[in-house]
Amino acid sequence: MPRLTINGQEVEVPQGTLLIEACARVTEKPPHFCYHPGLRPDGNCRMCMVKIEGMRGVSISCTLPAAEGMVVSTEHPEVLAARRGVMEFLLIHHPLDCPVCDKAGECILQDHSYDHGRGASRYIEPKIVRPKRDLGPRIALWPERCIRCSRCTRFLDEVTGTSELAFFERGDRTDLDIFPGRPIDNPLSLNIVDICPVGALISKDFLFRARVWNLRKKASVCAACSRGCNVVLESYEGKLTRLVPRPNPHVNHHWMCDHGRLSHAYVHDPRRPRQIVKREDARSFNVALPEALEAIRAGLEAVRAAHGAAAVGGLVTAWLTNEELHLAGRLLRDVLGARRLVALAAPPGEAYVAKSGFRIAADRNPNRAGLEAVLGLVPDDEAVRALAADIETGAIRALLVLGGMPAPAYPEELVAVASRLELLVVQDLVPSALLDRAHIVLPAAAAPEKHGSFINDDGRVQRLEPLLVPPVPGGDLGILGALLRALGDRPPGGGGAVGVFADLAARNERFQGLTFQELGDLGRPRRGAEDRPRPPHAAGE
Amino acid sequence: MSTPYEPYLLTADGTADFGALRRYEERGGWAAARRAVTEMTPAEVIGLVKAAGLRGRGGAGFPAGVKWGFVPPPDRVPGPRYLVVNADESEPGTFKDQALLETDPHLTLEGAVIAAYAIGAETIYIYIRGEMPAEARILQEAIHEAYGAGHLGAGLYDTATRMDVTVHRGAGAYICGEETALLTSLEGGRGYPRIKPPFPAFSGLFGQPTIINNVETLANVPAIVNRGVAWFRSMGTEQSPGGKIFSLSGHLKRPGNYEAPLGIGLLTLLHDPRYGAGPWQERPFKAVIPGGSSVPVLRADELDVRMDFESLQAAGTMLGSGGVIAMDESVDMVEVLYNLARFYHHESCGQCTPCREGTGWTARILRRFHENRGREEDLALLLDIADQMMGKTICPLADALAMPVKSHVTKFPDEFRRHMGGEIPRYVPPSSWAVG
Numbered sequence: 001m002p003r004l005t006i007n008g009q010e011v012e013v014p015q016g017t018l019l020i021e022a023c024a025r026v027t028e029k030p031p032h033f034c035y036h037p038g039l040r041p042d043g044n045c046r047m048c049m050v051k052i053e054g055m056r057g058v059s060i061s062c063t064l065p066a067a068e069g070m071v072v073s074t075e076h077p078e079v080l081a082a083r084r085g086v087m088e089f090l091l092i093h094h095p096l097d098c099p100v101c102d103k104a105g106e107c108i109l110q111d112h113s114y115d116h117g118r119g120a121s122r123y124i125e126p127k128i129v130r131p132k133r134d135l136g137p138r139i140a141l142w143p144e145r146c147i148r149c150s151r152c153t154r155f156l157d158e159v160t161g162t163s164e165l166a167f168f169e170r171g172d173r174t175d176l177d178i179f180p181g182r183p184i185d186n187p188l189s190l191n192i193v194d195i196c197p198v199g200a201l202i203s204k205d206f207l208f209r210a211r212v213w214n215l216r217k218k219a220s221v222c223a224a225c226s227r228g229c230n231v232v233l234e235s236y237e238g239k240l241t242r243l244v245p246r247p248n249p250h251v252n253h254h255w256m257c258d259h260g261r262l263s264h265a266y267v268h269d270p271r272r273p274r275q276i277v278k279r280e281d282a283r284s285f286n287v288a289l290p291e292a293l294e295a296i297r298a299g300l301e302a303v304r305a306a307h308g309a310a311a312v313g314g315l316v317t318a319w320l321t322n323e324e325l326h327l328a329g330r331l332l333r334d335v336l337g338a339r340r341l342v343a344l345a346a347p348p349g350e351a352y353v354a355k356s357g358f359r360i361a362a363d364r365n366p367n368r369a370g371l372e373a374v375l376g377l378v379p380d381d382e383a384v385r386a387l388a389a390d391i392e393t394g395a396i397r398a399l400l401v402l403g404g405m406p407a408p409a410y411p412e413e414l415v416a417v418a419s420r421l422e423l424l425v426v427q428d429l430v431p432s433a434l435l436d437r438a439h440i441v442l443p444a445a446a447a448p449e450k451h452g453s454f455i456n457d458d459g460r461v462q463r464l465e466p467l468l469v470p471p472v473p474g475g476d477l478g479i480l481g482a483l484l485r486a487l488g489d490r491p492p493g494g495g496g497a498v499g500v501f502a503d504l505a506a507r508n509e510r511f512q513g514l515t516f517q518e519l520g521d522l523g524r525p526r527r528g529a530e531d532r533p534r535p536p537h538a539a540g541e
Numbered sequence: 542m543s544t545p546y547e548p549y550l551l552t553a554d555g556t557a558d559f560g561a562l563r564r565y566e567e568r569g570g571w572a573a574a575r576r577a578v579t580e581m582t583p584a585e586v587i588g589l590v591k592a593a594g595l596r597g598r599g600g601a602g603f604p605a606g607v608k609w610g611f612v613p614p615p616d617r618v619p620g621p622r623y624l625v626v627n628a629d630e631s632e633p634g635t636f637k638d639q640a641l642l643e644t645d646p647h648l649t650l651e652g653a654v655i656a657a658y659a660i661g662a663e664t665i666y667i668y669i670r671g672e673m674p675a676e677a678r679i680l681q682e683a684i685h686e687a688y689g690a691g692h693l694g695a696g697l698y699d700t701a702t703r704m705d706v707t708v709h710r711g712a713g714a715y716i717c718g719e720e721t722a723l724l725t726s727l728e729g730g731r732g733y734p735r736i737k738p739p740f741p742a743f744s745g746l747f748g749q750p751t752i753i754n755n756v757e758t759l760a761n762v763p764a765i766v767n768r769g770v771a772w773f774r775s776m777g778t779e780q781s782p783g784g785k786i787f788s789l790s791g792h793l794k795r796p797g798n799y800e801a802p803l804g805i806g807l808l809t810l811l812h813d814p815r816y817g818a819g820p821w822q823e824r825p826f827k828a829v830i831p832g833g834s835s836v837p838v839l840r841a842d843e844l845d846v847r848m849d850f851e852s853l854q855a856a857g858t859m860l861g862s863g864g865v866i867a868m869d870e871s872v873d874m875v876e877v878l879y880n881l882a883r884f885y886h887h888e889s890c891g892q893c894t895p896c897r898e899g900t901g902w903t904a905r906i907l908r909r910f911h912e913n914r915g916r917e918e919d920l921a922l923l924l925d926i927a928d929q930m931m932g933k934t935i936c937p938l939a940d941a942l943a944m945p946v947k948s949h950v951t952k953f954p955d956e957f958r959r960h961m962g963g964e965i966p967r968y969v970p971p972s973s974w975a976v977g
């Protein structure tokens with residue numbers, strides 16, 4: 001544990017800590033471009049310079065480990081002059097087209113220019129002009145903005161191991177490009193847009209869609225697979241506009257996959273059910289929630305009176321949060337005493353393990369682990385078929401389908417017998433044949449509209465924060481709470497995510513000792529799951 | 542230095558087969574390697590070269606024996622060691638390694654074998670400049686001969702030592718002469734210098750302990766083994782012992798390579814009939830670059846200096862590679878600096894900001910001067926840019942332009958002012974590449 005002095009303040013840091021990180025403990029992190037905590041340091045931009053007593057000139061802080069007895073200054077006059085020099089150099093060929101640059105507002109070059117640059121340029125020579133070009137299906141390059149920091153090439157070398165990008169030519173002619181006919185098309189490609197310190201690498205999906213300072217943001221998790229990468233959800237004018245990864249050493253380090261970013265189109269799909277619908281005699285009406293609840297209550301009562309409590313069935317998906325699952329369990333098992341409660345899973349996608357160990361799970365059900373922890377349910381096609389058989393035989397006459405999923409996956413057998421039901425309540429995110437046959441349609445909330453928690457495939461309980469307003473105010477949790485009330489019960493803990501989670505923690509040993517607040521931004525392992533940061537560079541994790 | 546200096550590096554007599562193995566052995570060649578391998582321990586060889594005080598001839602002047610001593614013992618860093626011969630000689634004004642390889646390839650090979658033995662390497666790589674195809678062929682032929690005669694290969698001189706040599710031809714980048722860029726290039730990568738530490742002696746080629754030496758440095762080694770420390774130290778100065786090849790070019794009657802003891806007077810090199818023999822066409826010298834294109838220039842009134850590491854440093858310049866470029870009064874110092882700037886702009890690897898941008902900016906400003914569109918404020922700007930480059934980059938290539946800029950601008954400001962008006966006729970650059 002070396003002890004050193006930074007700006008007159010003593011600090012002790014773990015062995016091997018880079019000087020730039022040591023500086024960050026006592027003062028602002030030295031300004032930097034090429035350094036990125038998720039990549040091997042390269043030391044090429046020369047912006048992170050500090051003065052180390054006893055060493056000639058200035059030294060970069062991003063490649064040097066902090067050493068015992070070092071005396072370091074981040075504000076020495078030589079350091080300030082060197083930073084000004086680097087800033088001036090980086091801007092001589094820069095197009096300074098911030099007004100039309102996607103990165104403006106979150107561009108480190110822009111920020112450092114304010115803090116460390118000169119007001120005016122002394123460069124009067126011709127600027128190098130380079131046309132923009134396509135790098136692949138999702139990414140384009142504005143080469144004039146590139147400061148050749150090599151973050152992108154290092155990402156593609158170290159994290160994905162695909163090395164699509166390289167520098168060509170030399171000196172100030174150095175040009176970033178792909179090889180002919182080899183576009184960037186790997187599952188993690190959009191991360192290079194995030195880590196590009198300037199607006200050189202551009203996501204075609206986000207291009208010109210918003211100025212970043214107008215974005216609303218919420219820390220949440222991605223719901224596109226069971227990994228649960230930590231993300232920041234961003235919206236503009238009420239529309240989900242961008243997802244960017246949020247570092248979590250236990251889950252995704254600094255990254256997320258392209259699929260996770262781009263698989264949220266369903267949220268704003270015009271065909272998405274957004275109204276509560278009641279269907280009667282082949283006619284549908286938009287109704288308010290109380291009317292729907294009353295219809296459900298009455299329908300259930302009729303079925304239970306005629307056929308007994310066991311004539312009720314339930315189907316849930318792993319798009320329900322732990323809190324929603326807890327309420328669904330209470331509703332179907334405790335209040336209704338349902339004959340069958342089954343879980344339906346989305347079909348698996350392709351699994352992927354990057355060179356660095358970053359994983360995309362084949363399991364595309366974001367809260368599968370929650371289903372198991374909260375309700376002890378494992379999605380099972382057999383059980384769903386058995387449910388269909390019970391409907392066929394008339395053993396089940398009322399069915400509640402809760403949670404939904406972004407792509408319908410109801411088995412044929414179930415759809416085929418749906419019309420035999422006396423009461424079919426379907427809550428979903430997308431239209432489907434089952435939804436068409438429902439007596440009551442309840443719009444489901446999408447993950448970016450939810451307040452609650454998921455459990456990822458490592459057993460980590462992680463929070464979702466709502467960025468968008470769900471179609472039904474209060475979301476799925478609100479609907480479930482209202483249903484319980486309609487049936488004469490009361491949702492525990494007041495029905496909000498915090499309270500329901502507390503009730504869950506009190507009753508379910510897998511959540512013992514956890515509180516919703518203490519999940520924090522990085523989540524906590526559920527009881528019995530391991531809590532261990534995954535090393536970023538351990539391949540084959 | 543009362544006894545006349547006897548050359549031991551460049552001894553070719555002009556006969557066609559001077560560099561052949563048979564002739565080399567007749568002169569006592571390969572005896573030093575045999576002796577080192579069969580009679581000395583590696584530590585003794587290192588001790589000998591340390592005691593001789595041999596300093597690197599590639600530019601930086603780092604003591605060779607000390608560098609060899611940095612190679613960690615196998616119990617600290619296991620695996621192979623490498624000796625790399627830097628034959629990339631591309632510094633404008635320097636052409637000594639080429640002469641050594643062309644006329645006497647076995648000399649450098651023998652030195653390399655001794656050095657490799659000293660550091661425990663069994664593999665030698667010779668990285669030779671791509672534009673030296675003839676020298677590469679000569680070297681390859683010599684290697685072939687040496688294998689045949691048992692100076693290379695397995696069971697060297699009936700010991701357990703093994704020694705292999707591979708020649709690798711560069712692809713035409715000056716930066717690949719910088720030792721760490723050379724290693725990256727040798728590994729098949731783009732010729733980017735690496736950040737030090739780690740130093741190559743710990744982690745070099747393929748991550749293994751590696752020593753890189755200049756051709757001329759290694760060519761000194763056989764004589765040191767044969768003749769000893771006292772002989773070596775009888776030449777040169779206390780801090781710069783031994784002999785050195787000086788490449789003389791420019792406005793001299795007799796440009797060429799000359800071997801002389803370190804510490805020889807620059808004026809002697811320039812004027813003595815045995816060396817440069819005075820200015821060409823008797824026009825007085827205006828300026829001399831004493832150590833290859835990267836070092837600060839000396840004005841005519843600063844030429845009374847001795848050619849050794851410490852004296853030139855005291856004179857504000859450097860011995861560098863020993864390439865002496867003499868320029869007479871017909872020379873326009875602005876064009877000189879513009880030419881240098883174009884070279885370094887062209888050769889910057891582009892990896893780090895101050896060099897990538899500073900070399901280009903400097904070259905573009907000087908292009909304006911070349912077109913007689915200079916401005917008074919450009920002089921301060923040129924110096925500022927040089928300051929923003931100096932000592933702030935990954936490798937010293939940025940300094941190699943910054944130093945000439947500073948010395949040219951401060952020593953010849955009036956020449957730059959003559960390029961602010963329009964009186965100088967337009968000059969057409971000889972090469973096809975253009976700035977910008």
Ligand SMILES: Cc1cc2nc3c(=O)[nH]c(=O)nc-3n(C[C@H](O)[C@H](O)[C@H](O)COP(=O)(O)O)c2cc1C
Nearest residue numbers: 597598599627629630631718719720754755758938
């Ligand atoms: C830009 C640059 C170019 C260089 N080119 C050469 C070269 O062509 N040949 C050489 O021997 N050393 C060259 N050097 C110096 C080498 O980096 C290194 O110091 C040298 O090969 C070490 O050998 P020595 O200790 O025997 O001198 C160059 C250095 C720099 C910074």
Ligand code: SF4
Nearest residue numbers: 146147149150152196
């Ligand atoms: S494109 Fe962006 S990340 Fe890549 S080198 Fe250029 S500035 Fe750096």
Ligand code: SF4
Nearest residue numbers: 222224225229257260
């Ligand atoms: S790996 Fe999974 S959780 Fe992570 S971003 Fe991709 S889809 Fe989302």
Ligand code: SF4
Nearest residue numbers: 890892893896934936
């Ligand atoms: S100083 Fe110049 S040549 Fe050396 S690493 Fe930096 S950019 Fe490349």
Ligand code: FES
Nearest residue numbers: 032043045046062
């Ligand atoms: S951040 Fe240290 S050199 Fe770029």
